[in-house]
Amino acid sequence: MPQVDHDRQVRIGDxxxxxxxxxxxxxxxxxxxxxxxxxxxxxxxxxxxxxxRLHPDRIQARFGLHDIPTWWLSQSPGDGHYDPTAVGTLAxxxxxxxxxxxxxxxxxxxxxxxxxMNVGFTKTMFFIEHLNEYVMTRRMTVLVPIDPECYESxxxxxxxxxxxxxxxxxxxxxxxxxx
Numbered sequence: 352m353p354q355v356d357h358d359r360q361v362r363i364g365d366x367x368x369x370x371x372x373x374x375x376x377x378x379x380x381x382x383x384x385x386x387x388x389x390x391x392x393x394x395x396x397x398x399x400x401x402x403x404r405l406h407p408d409r410i411q412a413r414f415g416l417h418d419i420p421t422w423w424l425s426q427s428p429g430d431g432h433y434d435p436t437a438v439g440t441l442a443x444x445x446x447x448x449x450x451x452x453x454x455x456x457x458x459x460x461x462x463x464x465x466x467x468m469n470v471g472f473t474k475t476m477f478f479i480e481h482l483n484e485y486v487m488t489r490r491m492t493v494l495v496p497i498d499p500e501c502y503e504s505x506x507x508x509x510x511x512x513x514x515x516x517x518x519x520x521x522x523x524x525x526x527x528x529x530x
Contacts, residue, residue, distance in 0.1 A: 369492050371455055374483045376510050377496040379519025382461050385496045386414040388522040389459045393419055398452040402441070404462035407431065420448075424462040435462070435469040438478040445493075446485055455490035464501045472506055479513050494522075 369375060377385055386401070393399040399419045403410055407421040422444070425432045433441045449456060460482075467475040479495070486493050496519060499507045510516075 369494075370515075371490045371492055372487050374479070374486050374493040374495060374514040376514040376516045377494050377519050377522065378499050378507075378516065379496065380498055380500075382496040382519065383414075384519045384522045385459055385461065385494050386410070386416065388494070389419065389457060390414065390416055392457050398454075398456040400445070400448050400456065400458045402433070402445075402458065402460045402462065404465045424465055435466045438466060438470060438474065442478060442481055442485070445482065449485070449489050449491045453490065455492075457492045457494070460493060460495045463495050463497055467502075472502075476509060476513065479510070483513055 389399050389401060393416070399416075401410060401416060401419055401421040402424060403421065404424045405413075406425075407423055410421050411417050421431070423429075423432045424435050426434055426436075433444065445458060445460075448458065463475065463479070466478065470478075482493060495510075495514060497507075497510065502510070
């Protein structure tokens, strides 16, 4: 198993420093800052992957992430589409992406609420815990944005215990505002 240097941090401009081998719970009403952060890291040659409830065409149009692989959380069959009830398949695919980029990568998992709605919170937590354990031993960073109002307070507390927690506004620093 690869060794992770937890002192290696990812920083772009005045943005917050994120550690490799860490899953981050990113709390906020919108996720634009998370997409912009992914774009900045990718521009700095960090391999990136976006998994979203939004269709890939919409992500490309809205955020301009044309050369970043984008997987769609959808019950519609198709290439790069992942059924929100098939969290084992999704986890395996994320792991394969990480293995293809042992030098380090970042994953934006935007749509955990949709997964939770389809499989329930307990199964979502098993998925998050599995992903978190996998990430800890890799040069990989995962961002999981949520709107805390979509969950009960005890569920948010469980998510916060499982991942490092930060506010969406922290991703791009104080000089940037949320869309």
